[in-house]
Each structure stands twice: as C-alpha cells, then as structure tokens.
Amino acid sequence: MDKPAGDFHPPPDRISELISCLMTAISSCGLYSAKHPVVREFSARAFGIIEEFCSHGDVHVTLIGESVIFNDVPFIERKVHIVNFIRRLRRKKIDKIIFSKTPDLSEMDAFVIGMASGGKVPSTGHISVGVVEVRLKNPGDTADALLDGGLSRVRETFQGVSRFRELDMVGLEDAVIDFLGVLKKEMNILRIVGPVKTHNEYTYVHATNVSVLSIFQAERLGFPQETLRDIGLAGLLHDVGKMFVTNEVLDKKGKLDECEWTEMKKHPVYGALYLARLSEAPPLAAIVAFEHHMKFNGTGYPETKRTGKTQHIVSQIVAISDFFDALRTTRPYRKPLEVPAISRMMREGMGTDFNPVLVEKFLASLEQISAPG
Numbered sequence: 001m002d003k004p005a006g007d008f009h010p011p012p013d014r015i016s017e018l019i020s021c022l023m024t025a026i027s028s029c030g031l032y033s034a035k036h037p038v039v040r041e042f043s044a045r046a047f048g049i050i051e052e053f054c055s056h057g058d059v060h061v062t063l064i065g066e067s068v069i070f071n072d073v074p075f076i077e078r079k080v081h082i083v084n085f086i087r088r089l090r091r092k093k094i095d096k097i098i099f100s101k102t103p104d105l106s107e108m109d110a111f112v113i114g115m116a117s118g119g120k121v122p123s124t125g126h127i128s129v130g131v132v133e134v135r136l137k138n139p140g141d142t143a144d145a146l147l148d149g150g151l152s153r154v155r156e157t158f159q160g161v162s163r164f165r166e167l168d169m170v171g172l173e174d175a176v177i178d179f180l181g182v183l184k185k186e187m188n189i190l191r192i193v194g195p196v197k198t199h200n201e202y203t204y205v206h207a208t209n210v211s212v213l214s215i216f217q218a219e220r221l222g223f224p225q226e227t228l229r230d231i232g233l234a235g236l237l238h239d240v241g242k243m244f245v246t247n248e249v250l251d252k253k254g255k256l257d258e259c260e261w262t263e264m265k266k267h268p269v270y271g272a273l274y275l276a277r278l279s280e281a282p283p284l285a286a287i288v289a290f291e292h293h294m295k296f297n298g299t300g301y302p303e304t305k306r307t308g309k310t311q312h313i314v315s316q317i318v319a320i321s322d323f324f325d326a327l328r329t330t331r332p333y334r335k336p337l338e339v340p341a342i343s344r345m346m347r348e349g350m351g352t353d354f355n356p357v358l359v360e361k362f363l364a365s366l367e368q369i370s371a372p373g
C-alpha cells in the first residue's frame with residue numbers, strides 16, 4: 001500500500017505546470033485529434049509530472065465548490081488554466097481523481113481523451129475518476145416538472161450573463177439534461193414548446209424552445225444520443241450574440257430602420273465570437289450561432305465570401321426550429337401564427353431557405369405526434 005494521501009504535498013509550481021500541460025493537451029485534443037503532436041507532447045509532460053508525484057504515494061485531487069485540493073491542501077492559484085481546469089471538472093461532474101502508483105502513458109492518454117470528449121472520463125487501473133451522481137430524477141417526475149426545472153435553470157443562467165460575465169455552462173448543460181428527459185416522457189412536442197407569451201420571458205423561453213425542437217429533430221433524424229447534448233446547447237445559445245445588440249434595437253416596437261437592421265444582423269457574428277472564446281462551450285455552439293440565419297441556398301446573413309459553402313447540418317436544424325418558434329410567438333410587430341400556416345411557409349421555403357429533407361422530416365414528425373390514436 002502506498003503512503004496515504006496527505007503525507008506528500010506536491011509543490012505549487014509543479015501543480016500549476018501539471019494543470020497547464022493537462023489543459024493544453026485536453027483543449028488541443030478537442031480541436032484536433034488525440035494523435036496531434038501538441039496533444040502527444042503535453043500529455044507526455046503531464047504524465048512525467050504525475051509519475052514524479054506518484055513516486056511519493058497516491059495523489060488525491062478533490063474538487064470542492066470552486067476549489068481544487070491536492071492531497072488535502074487547497075491549491076489557491078487562480079491563473080486561467082487553473083480556472084478552466086476547475087470548470088472542466090465541474091462540467092464533467094468529476095469531484096475526485098486519484099492517481100496511484102504508477103500509471104502508464106496510455107492511461108494518461110485515455111484520461112485526456114475522456115476530458116476532451118462529450119462523454120464520460122473512464123477510470124483506469126491507476127487513474128480513478130469519481131463522478132458526482134447526476135441528479136437522479138424521481139421516476140415519477142412529470143414532463144411538466146422537468147420542463148419547469150430546465151426552464152428555471154435557463155432563466156437563472158441567462159439572467160446572470162452579461163458581456164463581461166461568462167455563461168455558466170454547467171447550468172445550461174443541466175437544463176439540456178432536463179429537456180432530454182422531457183422528450184422521453186412527453187411525445188407531443190407542441191405541448192412542450194409553448195409559444196412565448198410575454199416580452200420578459202422571450203429570451204429564455206425562445207432559447208429553450210429552439211433547444212427542445214432541435215433535439216427533437218435530431219432524435220427523429222437518428223443522430224446518436226451522445227450528440228444530442230451539444231445540439232441542445234447549440235440551440236440554447238444560438239441567439240446569445242443579441243446581448244451585444246442595444247436594447248433600443250432589440251425592443252423597438254415598430255419596424256427597424258436600415259441602420260438598426262444592420263446592427264441586428266450582426267448578432268450571429270457577436271455570438272460566434274463570444275462562444276469561440278468560451279472554453280467550455282462546445283465548438284458546435286459557435287458554428288450554429290454564426291450560421292443560424294444563413295439559408296440553405298447560400299443566401300441570408302452573415303454574408304460570406306466563400307462560395308459553395310453550406311450550412312452545418314445542425315445549423316440547418318436550428319434554423320428550422322428558430323423559424324418555427326419565432327412565428328408561433330407574439331412579437332410587437334406581428335401576431336402569432338398557427339402550426340398549419342407555419343408549415344405552409346416552411347414548405348414554400350424548401351430548397352431555398354431550408355434543407356427540404358429536414359423540413360419534410362420535421363413536418364412529418366409533427367403530424368405523426370398530433371395524429372389521433
């Protein structure tokens with residue numbers, strides 16, 4: 001048995017270096033692949049430091065609130081890579097990692113790949129990863145209760161965000177988990193995505209509806225389960241760039257003049273830039289924020305110089321959800337439309353505004369769930 005954790009206290013500068021190497025390996029692995037030279041180099045450097053620590057005994061890394069503790073000693077440095085490491089652990093719902101004598105490089109690689117992926121981080125022989133129980137839902141929870149929970153999480157998160165304060169991705173991921181649960185319990189999507197009624201609730205109810213409708217479409221199209229979480233997040237965040245547009249433009253009752261419209265049309269770029277800088281946001285969210293007002297035939301906005309560039313399939317899905325929800329909602333300048341009228345408009349936009357295959361599938365799925373019996 002190795003010495004119990006606590007006997008050995010790794011020096012703070014080596015802990016900082018370890019976390020820096022780990023975060024470089026993890027973020028490069030998310031951007032490129034596990035075989036990329038940067039990933040290989042920094043994974044090996046992190047491994048070297050862990051090997052050195054483990055020669056003294058087990059190393060226990062514990063996350064408590066916003067603090068990371070190494071063998072019972074809180075590590076107080078707050079450089080960007082430390083903050084990102086803590087966020088990543090929270091996002092992965094990891095509360096403890098034990099490195100025991102002596103892991104090999106392949107175990108470190110598996111850890112880095114797991115941390116970079118959208119899935120679980122595996123425990124291996126010498127790297128044990130403790131995951132906090134994801135809030136187990138009461139099996140009796142109704143779809144309404146789950147939806148209420150998800151909606152309040154989105155509301156709280158959006159209320160706390162500003163140009164200067166980062167989004168709480170953990171709160172939004174929890175909300176998406178709620179929405180996935182709702183869709184398993186309530187077959188009628190139209191019961192879930194109620195039209196936005198008041199101006200105050202517009203931002204978060206519209207974001208929620210677009211998220212739920214996008215998960216619904218992706219599920220019906222047969223997207224793998226592990227992709228649904230990122231698709232749900234991308235739906236939630238598609239309009240996040242609007243927080244950089246002035247309230248005068250956003251809340252204007254009448255039609256926007258040319259100048260105001262130009263400003264409004266910048267929200268996809270603002271959103272993509274904001275999300276690209278947010279280390280915890282999935283890259284898909286930035287792509288979708290940038291592309292959700294582009295059209296299937298290459299028109300729309302923002303205009304890009306690259307001809308022949310098509311929208312990402314998830315941006316095409318979110319564009320359909322966005323259109324559908326926007327037209328069901330009362331806006332200062334327009335009355336809400338009923339589903340048959342929206343369906344007609346979507347059909348008219350097939351091949352120009354929207355991917356025809358996706359529209360057909362979406363409308364067929366809506367008809368299926370509203371068919372009697």
Ligand SMILES: [Fe+2]
Nearest residue numbers: 238239292293
């Ligand atoms: Fe938008």
Ligand SMILES: [Fe+2]
Nearest residue numbers: 206238239322
């Ligand atoms: Fe939108």
